[in-house]
Amino acid sequence: xxxVEQDPGPLSVPEGAIxxxxxxxxxxxxxxxxxxxxxxxxxxxxxxxxxxxxNKEDGRFTAQVDKSSKxxxxxxxxxxxxxxxxxxxxxxxxxxxxxxFGSGTRLSIRP
Amino acid sequence: xxxxSQDPRxxxxxxxxxxxxxxDPISEHNRLYWYRQTLGQGPEFLTxxxxxxxxxxxxxxxxxxxxxxxKGSFSTLEIQRTEQxxxxxxxxxxxxxxxxxxxxxxGPGTRLTxx
Numbered sequence: 001x002x003x004v005e006q007d008p009g010p011l012s013v014p015e016g017a018i019x020x021x022x023x024x025x026x027x028x029x030x031x032x033x034x035x036x037x038x039x040x041x042x043x044x045x046x047x048x049x050x051x052x053x054x055n056k057e058d059g060r061f062t063a064q065v066d067k068s069s070k071x072x073x074x075x076x077x078x079x080x081x082x083x084x085x086x087x088x089x090x091x092x093x094x095x096x097x098x099x100x101f102g103s104g105t106r107l108s109i110r111p
Numbered sequence: 112x113x114x115x116s117q118d119p120r121x122x123x124x125x126x127x128x129x130x131x132x133x134x135d136p137i138s139e140h141n142r143l144y145w146y147r148q149t150l151g152q153g154p155e156f157l158t159x160x161x162x163x164x165x166x167x168x169x170x171x172x173x174x175x176x177x178x179x180x181x182k183g184s185f186s187t188l189e190i191q192r193t194e195q196x197x198x199x200x201x202x203x204x205x206x207x208x209x210x211x212x213x214x215x216x217x218g219p220g221t222r223l224t225x226x
Contacts, residue, residue, distance in 0.1 A: 008151065036217075043115070043202055043217035044154065088153050097142065098167065099215060101153030 003027050006089055006102030014110050019076040023089035023102045026070065030091040030100075033065050035074045038086045038104065047087075048074065079109045115218035117203050123224045124193055131189045132221045136205030143186050144204040144215060145178055147171065154202050154217075160186060161208060193225045 006023045013019055021035075031052055036044035048063040050056045050072075056063045062075040072091075076083055089102040116135045124130050136143045142161050146154035157176070158168045162183035172178075175193075180186040190197055200222050204215040 004153075006153075041220075041222075043204075043219045046214060046216065049214065090153070097159055098144070098156035098169075099154075101155070103151065103153050 001026065002103075003100050004089060004091060004102040007105055008103055010106040010108060012108040012110060013079060015079060015081060017079050017109075019074075019079050019083070019107060019109075021074045021076075021087050021089070021105050021107070023072050024070055025072070025091060025100075027091075027093070027100075028067075028070070029093040029095075031094045032092050033063070033072050034090040034099070035061075035063055036088040036090055036101075038088060040085075044088055081109045081111050084108045115203055115205050115216055117201075117218040117221050119221055120219060121222045121224075123226065126195060126225055127192055129189065129191045130193060130223065131187055132201055132203075132223075134186045134188070134203030134205075134218060136185070136203070137216060140205035140207050140216075141183065142206045142208050142215075143180055144206070145186070145188050146202040146204065146217075148200040148202055148220070149198075157188075190223075193223075195225045198223055198225045 004025045033050045035048045038044045050063050050065045053067045060077045064073040086104040086106045088104045090099045092099045118133045144159040145157040148154040160180040175191045178188045200220040202220045204217045206215045
């Protein structure tokens, strides 16, 4: 079993819809939670990070962490075609430097 | 700030050949990481440096792989006797060790194809 599980999609939604992306994890030591966006043939770009449980909002993006359920989410409001990309959840423990990534969800926003 | 840069962007090599990739981190960053990403998967950690010291290596890093970071600036990743299974995107990231060290910034990657 992988430490981080993420539905690979693909997920296709119309422009303007609210998108919900999710990951589950098994390692209770994870304390830092991140979402990266990766366009085709590019490196991952850090979108959001959260420490421990709670919510964080940045513009159209909201990240949620529920440590009791080992479940993290990213919500995208008013989705745009330019949001079409692969979204990677990632996490690490306080004592580690390496990041553990999910396999990514491919998202397509239809105009 | 030009971000993390990697060279070459794409490398095609024949099985059995050696290849070397270079990564230039963001100038003030003292940590440098190498990851490998195969199609449909997230990046997998290979190794990382703090300054010139290599502090951690993944079990994925077989003895055919070696990484260096002389003088704590740029880093190289060498793969000897390449195999078809080495075909992947090799990503470099850098960060500044401190309270926000989770903020790893990635380069564009080097895509390796072994024929």
